[in-house]
Amino acid sequence: MLKATEQNDKLKRAIILSIALHCVLIAVLIWSSIHQPQESSAGGGGSSIDAVMVDPGAVVQQYNRQQQQQTDAQWAEQQRLKALEKQRLAAQEAAEAQQREQAEQQKQVEEAAKQAQAEAKKAAAADAKAKAAAAKKAAAQAAKQSSDVDALLGGLTDAKNEPKAGGAPAGTGKAKQSGASGAEIDAYKAQVSRAISNKFYDASSYSGRTCDLRIKLAPDGLLISVTAVGGDPALCQAAVSAAKLATIPRPPSPQVYEVFKNATLGFSPQ
Template identity: 60%
Template sequence: MSKATEQNDKLKRAIIISAVLHIILFAVLIWSSFDEHIEASAGGGGGSAIDAVMVDPGAVVQQYNRQQDQQASARRAEEERKKLQQQQAEELQQKQAAEQERLKQLEKERLAAQEQQKQAEEAAKLAQQQQQQAEEAAKAAADAKKKAEAEAAKAAADAKKKAEAEAATAAGGAQPEAAAGAA
């Protein structure tokens, strides 16, 4: 039972609060009606005034057309902006491609110049080696010529000595024979 009385108390409290709030609401509504000023319309004595809005179809059409024009202008401006942006992107892409091509060409020229310089250095090295070999060959030829001249001179000297020795022996042998023939 205590539960039932407890629920009844809660219900009574809710009803009392609701009644008080309704009374306050009605008091506010009545009070606000005293502050309202009612003006009579110009057409007569006891009529009530009606607030109405006149709609001009021409003005509505003009407003609609203005909105359509503004939307079309905004679309055109957006399309032009996108077109310009795309054109700028294409120009930038073309410039980048041209720059890359120019860099490739410069790299090719640099590699060609490097290869040409390398070949020139190799040719100079080869020419230096050939000159060195020619100098060595000329030196060897000069040495061989000196050696040949020295050997020829030695051979000539040896031949002269041999001839003198033979002549001396022949002359020495001829004297005893001459002496023997004279005897």
């Protein structure tokens, strides 16, 4: 409605301007005709007035074309601005979407790191628990083996029965009760030590060292078990290996066997 009113006002102004121009033009023509000298001609007298007429419709059309051109230019500028704004909004949305995607990726990375850290802590706790259980089990087994050995040895672990390095095997204090003499016990001890020493190929390197070996023999002299219970660690390791390879002679009597069937032997390679 406002636009139509503006168009009507413009049209009125154009018509008024056209009428004013016509009036001025007529006044000029009249003034020119009054002051122009009369000329006679052969055919008779008369005056020549050149009149220039202006078409109001043409003026209005030209004005309307100018207005339309301005309107079209304004519309084109508006469309261009709208396109630019649309592009700006699209770019802004794309940037926001990229930021959201990056934030989501960062969040996923952080969650994965936290999960990996939690799993590592859980695995470490499980490993520590397993190690503790294994250590506890090993300690229980060691205690049980120690108890079993003590039971098999019949109290030979008692300090008063332990021989000194190079001394007689435990149980010699019971020699009189078993019926074996000290000479028989010493002689068999020497045989056992010699049998073990025969499996040493570098006995000189262990000179001056001793090891307490706890042995368990069968009645025919077969070595059932051997363990190191004290002494030089290197010698003990070699002595245990040599004892397992040695051929131990048969005890000379049941009395001697009773002494050595579960005994601790002070060993030094010869």
